[in-house]
Amino acid sequence: MQYLLLIHDRADEKAWEAMPEEARNAFMAEYGAYTEELRSRGFFVGANQLQPVSTATTVSVRDGETIVTDGPFAETKEVLGGYYLIEVDTLDEAIEWAAKIPSARFGHIEVRPVVMRTAGVAA
Amino acid sequence: MQDAFVRAAERWPRDGAPSNPAAWIVATARNRAIDRIRRERTLARKTELLGRLEELAPSDPEDDETVIPDERLELIFACCHPALAADAQVALTLSLLGGLTTPEIARAFLVPEPTLAQRLVRAKRKIRDAGIPLRVPPEHLLPERLRSVLAVVYLVFNAGYGPPVRRELCAEAIRLAALLATLMPDEAEVHGLHALLLLQDARRDARVSADGELVLLEEQDRSLWDEDEIDAGRRALDRALALRIRGPYQVQAAIASLHAEPETDWREIALLYARLLALTPSPVIELNAAVAVSMADGPEAALRIADGIDSLDGYYLWHASRADFLRRLGRGDEAAAAYARALELAPSEVEREFLRGRLSAT
Secondary structure (H helix, E strand, O other): OEEEEEEEEEOOHHHHHHOOHHHHHHHHHHHHHHHHHHHHHOOEEEEEEOOOHHHOEEEEEEOOEEEEEEOOOOOOOEEEEEEEEEEOOOHHHHHHHHHHOHHHHOOEEEEEEOOOEEOOEEO | OHHHHHHHHHHHHHHOOOOOHHHHHHHHHHHHHHHHHHOOOOHHHHHHHHHHHHOOOOOOHHHHHOOOHHHHHHHHHHHOOOOOOHHHHHHHHHHHOOOOOHHHHHHHOOOOHHHHHHHHHHHHHHHHHHOOOOOOOOHHHHHHHHHHHHHHHHHHHHHHHOOOOOHHHHHHHHHHHHHHHHHOOOOHHHHHHHHHHHHHHOOHHHHEOOOOOEOOHHHOOHHHOOHHHHHHHHHHHHHHHHOOOOOHHHHHHHHHHHHOOOOOOHHHHHHHHHHHHHHOOOHHHHHHHHHHHHHHOOHHHHHHHHHOOOOOOOOHHHHHHHHHHHHHOOOHHHHHHHHHHHHHHOOOHHHHHHHHHHHHHO
8 A cells, every 4th residue: 555654844944944054964864764764675655855835836726717825725833844655565554654754753744545546446 | 273282282271271172272273374364465355354344243152163363353453543533443343343333332422323423434434545454463563552452442341331231242341351361461451451341240240130220339239249250350460460560450450359358448449549540530530439438438528529520510420429428418408409410411221210219218
């Protein structure tokens, strides 16, 4: 089963920039090690870090009109910072991998099973 | 089959021979084979199994030859998975393992039936769609998963203890507790819960009179208590205490064990309730502590404790206990009012009969 691990972490970009370079590097190195572990175990499907929420744009269409607004869909204390897409057998494994994500110690990881389609029909 | 015999030979001296040894051996052998097959299952197969297990009626002990114990254990760990909301865990276990109907579960938890039905539907869907595994959790997850399971097993027992008494539910809860005790012999609280259920179940025939009335503990005909079950409960409690890790189920079992003594040591029981409150504070436990204090120190101290509990205004036993303390203090009018309020809130006829009896005696 595929699971999307959505990383929600502190929205405070300034705090991140204020962190000493060493600390930031150490944090990113943790992410690197985590990704490598996922890959070597064969569970890695995809992952991306997202640019900060200040770069977000929200789009919706109502009555044929496209509405574009600056900012994320919802103003929240924690923001979506990135994701991992993994392939594991059960929710237990997905939970364990979610717990190992470095941001799990500060924010929240939402674990969402992906709808698996075969020949266009959801399983 | 060979290694099933070996396991049996190891287990029986410690746990006592199961009531149907041949079935146990067949079951264990099938367990091992099934374990192997299980590892190759697809999600669809798991969903199918879940569906089939759903259709199982609460099992009859005679069926042990065909119903493999571990299958139900896997189901209970799935039902009690932390990814499910706590109330969904309980409802699902009662539905799939306890065989309760949706209306029965709804009543047990004072929840509207459509709400409960939705809760069950959503929980089953989540197990299927989110990939909650149907298995006994791996070693490193087992301790935390066990806590939820114990809580749910206890709730199943209480649902069956009633009144009205539903023996098959209590028996089911005890079977599950015994299974857990075999699977996790080093877990003190598993033995603690097992002990508690046995000791409480031992009183089942004395709790409700021939006319279906509730009988208070101190008025029960002790000759109707199941002495073998009390002994079994005390042995389970000894196993728990030997592991030297205290916990709330063990304390409750110790209280139940004291109640089974010919002379009730209320002071000791009150002390144990204090310890229980420290471990698991709750208004209902505080109420039970008040009752113990009323016997050890008198109704005035007990009334003070009961009056200090804020949140039980909707709980019939709070009013009934206050009524009892007031009655013993000679405050008849207030006692009658409290009994009347308890009557309004009483959930079944058995309790109402009992309260009516008390009301007419004031």
